[in-house]
Amino acid sequence: MRKLIVTQWTSLDGISDARSMNKWWLPFDSPGRQKYIQDTINNCEIMLYGRKTYEMLHPYWSSFKDNEQGVADHLNNCKKYVVSANLTEARWANTTILGKDYIKEIVKIKREDGGYILVQGSASLIKPLLEAGQVDELKLLINPSIVGDGVKLFSNEVNCNLAFLDFKQFEKNVILVTYKPTKN
Template sequence: MRKLVVSTWMSLDGIFDAETMGQWFNPYDSVSRQTYIRDGILGSDAILFGRKTFEMLAPYWSAQKNNEMGVAAKLNSVDKYVVSATLQKAEWENSTIIKDNLAAAITQLKQQPGNEIQVEGSAILVRSLAEAGLVDEYRFLVHPVIVGKGKRFFQDGLFQGLELIDTKTLDHGVLVLYYRPVKSK
């Protein structure tokens, strides 16, 4: 059975807004961070996206043909699933649209052989997955800056206990925090 792993990059105050990455993400670039990101992508058997994240990444990565950054070939060849009630076509190679019955579809994907289904960003989708009890692990790449405004990864209303299972310190004070949801008793 495969694990469903949520992988996201954020500021210390939970901002993951792509429009402000120049403030909180770009200044903390390092070889150790690049390696962490690359290893995570290369270690996935499938990638799950919400519609907005898919539409943001698909045009760029589908056009990459020389294995840019060491991950383009993987991103273009791996099975990709996009959850959307409105998307009509997913033209990125090996992409499938999941339109309804999210819990059943994801449960079926998790039951297939392999190691890991990775969710990239996709905060709205993650909330639905968390509420359905489908997330097995969270991996937060936390940058040491407080942005103060922007899109937060977790919106009001979601409550989920987490157990810290590992940490990793990267260059420039960037942390990787690994959490597992605490199952209700």
């Protein structure tokens, strides 16, 4: 049975807005953080995206041919699912579009044997996946910055309790906290 792992990059105050990454993400880059991200991507078997993240990442990563940043080959070749009610064509290789019954499809995919499914970005998927009990691990890569404004990771009410699994500190005081969602 596959695990579904959600990993999110955020500021200390919960901002995960790609438009302001120059404030809360870029200043805290480090070799340790880069290695963690590379390992997380390269060790997954399937990527699961929301439409916005998919459309943001596809043009960038699909243009690379020489395994740029140590993950381009894997991102371009691994199996990908994108949740969208609007997309009619998936232009990134090995992508399947999941429609409105995506939770049922994810349940089926998780029942298969194989490596883990990774949700990275795609904040709009987190709440429904948590509420459906499909998230096996929630990994928060927290950058020591308070932004104050922007799209928050949990901007809608989410009712989910978490059990602590692990903690790691990277250079520049970036921390990774791993939780397992528990039944409420």
